[in-house]
Amino acid sequence: MSPPVPETDSPIDPNEVRPPSPDMPVRRLGLDDLPDCMLLAQDRDWSREEHKWRLLFDVGEVYGIDDPAGGLAGTVVSTRYGTGVAGIGMMLVARRHERQGLGRRLMTHALERSGTASVWLTATEYGRPLYERLGFRAIGHSSAYTGPFRARPSDPARPVSRPMTAADLPAVLALDAEACGVPRTELVTRLPAFCTSMRVVDGPSGITAYGGAWRNESVTVLGPLIAGEGETAAALLSDLAAEAEGPLRVDVEHRWPALIDWAVDHGLTRAFTTTVMIQGADLPGDRDRLFLPVTVALG
Ligand SMILES: CC(C)(COP(=O)(O)OP(=O)(O)OC[C@H]1O[C@@H](n2cnc3c(N)ncnc32)[C@H](O)[C@@H]1OP(=O)(O)O)[C@@H](O)C(=O)NCCC(=O)NCCS
Incomplete structure (x- = not known):
């Protein structure tokens, strides 16, 4: 055999x-x-x-x-x-x-x-259990709002902001570093080329807010956005949205109900929610001025 x-x-x-x-x-x-x-x-x-x-x-x-x-x-x-x-x-x-x-x-x-000292991320339901095991803790939630933008009669009649110029970069870098508590020089320096529009708000002694919008395939993403308070943040969002092409996406942390109201009032709907998590030390800077990330992949 x-x-x-x-x-x-x-x-x-x-x-x-x-x-x-x-x-x-x-x-x-x-x-x-x-x-x-x-x-x-x-x-x-x-x-x-x-x-x-x-x-x-x-x-x-x-x-x-x-x-x-x-x-x-x-x-x-x-x-x-x-x-x-x-x-x-x-x-x-x-x-x-x-x-x-x-x-x-x-x-x-x-x-x-x-x-x-700290690591920041936003976790989907798939990732969260794994990140918890690796020592991350939840500090909030963020929701993506998407859809076509509908201007409102209550929107400011005139823009509160103006287009950012190359001369504004040092002031924008300084504002960003104060809000984030860390230098994001490489990222912020690349934003004017990456974004389709960047706008700044002038105050009596310099720039008090800045924001950007960028194309992600067929969608325009609004972010980053740093401002002194919520009213200016919402007005700057309206300025950015008014000149954006196609449907919008904005990733709003739930600690900003005024921005969620802005998104819903302007026709956007909630697409999904993630958990904002950090590992290590509490985040530095003045996070009360950090309204929107560039993208949730970067903070
Ligand atoms: C989130 C994601 C990256 C996890 O990747 P993964 O390779 O499956 O992760 P791991 O295998 O290391 O761990 C996942 C789970 O499998 C378990 N696991 C690991 N090895 C295993 C094995 N051999 N047998 C059975 N289970 C196992 C882990 O304990 C963990 O369990 P938990 O979720 O209860 O904590 C993946 O699911 C993914 O890409 N999801 C879609 C995109 C996404 O949501 N990304 C996260 C963005 S924040």
């Missing part, structure tokens, strides 16, 4: 999912990996968001784990603002590799390299 054919001789099934082994390294990604980042986002039903990814590659550190079958199995982006705060975003693990510890490995890697 002939011996049984060893199993190793059976042909390899091309559809077999081979998980990245635990020693497959987390590596720093570069712009060459951008197409795979966008494919991974699509795998989790997120948009491709090329413009945003390019900014993240510019100002942040993008990490990933390769999929043995090709492409990426997971990504995370850490953006450091000095030694004070890091923002973490774009935590993504391909569906076929989820719940095997890749998310934890990616986040642990990013945290080990951040070295900042």
Whole structure:
């Protein structure tokens, strides 16, 4: 009788999912990996968001784990603002590799390299339990409001703001650093090229508020927005929205009910809610002036 054919001789099934082994390294990604980042986002039903990814590659550190079958199995982006705060975003693990510890490995890697006093992120329901296990605590909630903008008769008849110019950059950098408590020089310096519009509000002794709007595929995202108080913040939002193209998106923390009212009154509806979480020290700066992030991936 002939011996049984060893199993190793059976042909390899091309559809077999081979998980990245635990020693497959987390590596720093570069712009060459951008197409795979966008494919991974699509795998989790997120948009491709090329413009945003390019900014993240510019100002942040993008990490990933390769999929043995090709492409990426997971990504995370850490953006450091000095030694004070890091923002973490774009935590993504391909569906076929989820719940095997890749998310934890990616986040642990990013945290080990951040070295900042605090780390900030907004967590989806998928990510929150994992982040809690890694020592993050919830400090609030943020909701994305989206939809076509409808101007209101009650909107200010004239803009409260004017377009930002290159000469305004030092004052905008100073205002941003005061509100955030950390220098975000690299990020803020890139905003005029990244945004479709940036506007500032002048006070008696200089600029008191600034805001931006940028295109994310077919949507215009409103943010960042730093202002002295809620009324100016809402008026500046109206100015930015009035010149925006297509539907809007605005990510509002629930500690700003006036901005949620602004969004609803102008025709936007709540799309989803995330939990704002931090790890480490309380956030520095004057957060009462920080109304909107650039994107929830950056803070
Ligand atoms: C959130 C996300 C990145 C997590 O990635 P992941 O690789 O599944 O994460 P992990 O495997 O490290 O941990 C997830 C869970 O699986 C569990 N787990 C890890 N290894 C496991 C294993 N071998 N068997 C069973 N469970 C396992 C973990 O304990 C954890 O459980 P918990 O959620 O109860 O804490 C992923 O679900 C994802 O991409 N979601 C869609 C996009 C998203 O929401 N991103 C987060 C943005 S904040």
